Amino acid sequence: MSSLVRPLFSGPIDIVGDLHGDVEALERLLSHLHYDAQGIHPHGRRLVFVGDLVDRGPDSVSLVRRIRSFVEQGVAQCVLGNHELNLMLGKRKANNGWFFGHKDGGLVVVKDKAVRDELLAFFQSLPLALVREDARIVHACWQPDMIDMATTANDTIEFYEFHAFGTRLGLAQRADLKPWQREMRLQNLNPVKVLTSGLEVQAKSSVEIDGKKRLLERYPWWQDYEDAEFCFFGHYSLPFRIPRDASRAICVDYGLSKRWVGSKKQFPHDEYRLGAYRYPEHFVVFDNGQLVEQHVHAT
Numbered sequence: 001m002s003s004l005v006r007p008l009f010s011g012p013i014d015i016v017g018d019l020h021g022d023v024e025a026l027e028r029l030l031s032h033l034h035y036d037a038q039g040i041h042p043h044g045r046r047l048v049f050v051g052d053l054v055d056r057g058p059d060s061v062s063l064v065r066r067i068r069s070f071v072e073q074g075v076a077q078c079v080l081g082n083h084e085l086n087l088m089l090g091k092r093k094a095n096n097g098w099f100f101g102h103k104d105g106g107l108v109v110v111k112d113k114a115v116r117d118e119l120l121a122f123f124q125s126l127p128l129a130l131v132r133e134d135a136r137i138v139h140a141c142w143q144p145d146m147i148d149m150a151t152t153a154n155d156t157i158e159f160y161e162f163h164a165f166g167t168r169l170g171l172a173q174r175a176d177l178k179p180w181q182r183e184m185r186l187q188n189l190n191p192v193k194v195l196t197s198g199l200e201v202q203a204k205s206s207v208e209i210d211g212k213k214r215l216l217e218r219y220p221w222w223q224d225y226e227d228a229e230f231c232f233f234g235h236y237s238l239p240f241r242i243p244r245d246a247s248r249a250i251c252v253d254y255g256l257s258k259r260w261v262g263s264k265k266q267f268p269h270d271e272y273r274l275g276a277y278r279y280p281e282h283f284v285v286f287d288n289g290q291l292v293e294q295h296v297h298a299t
C-alpha cells in the first residue's frame, strides 16, 4: 500500500478543476489544451485532476472511467474529493442518488453493484495530496499537520474512521459543547475531512448548502497561505470573476457544477467554467477556449 501523500509529476502540468460528471466540458477543455483522446499531449505535458469527479452533472460514471483510464496509463494523476469520499463512506447526499440507483432527472444512474464496486475501487486508489519541490495539489485545504498525518496513512477509510472515532470518544466527555462546536471538531480534527472539504468555523449567518441549514461555514484558508510552494486546490466553486492571484494558494475550481445545480442566477452562465491551470507557465485555459494569464506572487 502506498502513502496517501504521493509525489506529483515532474515537468509541466495542467491542473484541471472539479468536473462533477460533466464529460462534455472535459472533452472541450482537453481539445483546447491539445490533449488527444488517450490524454497524451504532444509536448509531454501531463494532466492533474483535483477531485470531485462525481455528482451534479449528467454522467459521473463515464467521467470517472475516463479519468481512471488516464491515470492507469500514467498520463494523469488525481486526488480524492469530498464527493468521492461521501460515496466511499456510503453517505447519501442531495446530489448523489445516481450512485445508489435512484432516478434523478436525466442523470446516468448506477444500477448494479459491480459498477459501484468498480468506482469505489478507483476512489480507494486515490491519494489525498500530491507534492513536489515547488508545487502541491489537494482537493480542498492544505494544512501541514494533516498532511504529515496523511503521509503515514495508506487507507483512506481506515484513516477517516480512526480520527472520527477518536473525536467522538472525546466529545462523549464534553456535554458542555454546543452543536456547532461538536460539528466543528468532527470536521477540523479529521485529516481526511480537512484535506477534502477544508477547515470550517461557526457560521455567521444561516448558510444553506444543498438545501440544508449549516452550523458551520467554510474558512478561506488560502488567504493565510504564505509558503513558497504553489498550492493548487478545487472545491470552492469560485466564479471566474474572483481573482486568484492574491496568494500562492490557487483555486482551480471555477464553479462548473453550478451550471447544473445551485444558485444558477447568481452570475451569468459563462461565469461558471471548467478551467485548467497551466503550470509553471501560469495561465488558465477554459472550456470555452479562453486563455487568461495569471499574475502570481513569486517568492
Ligand SMILES: [Mn+2]
Binding pocket: 052, 081, 082, 083, 139, 140, 196, 197, 234, 235, 236
Ligand atoms: Mn469539493
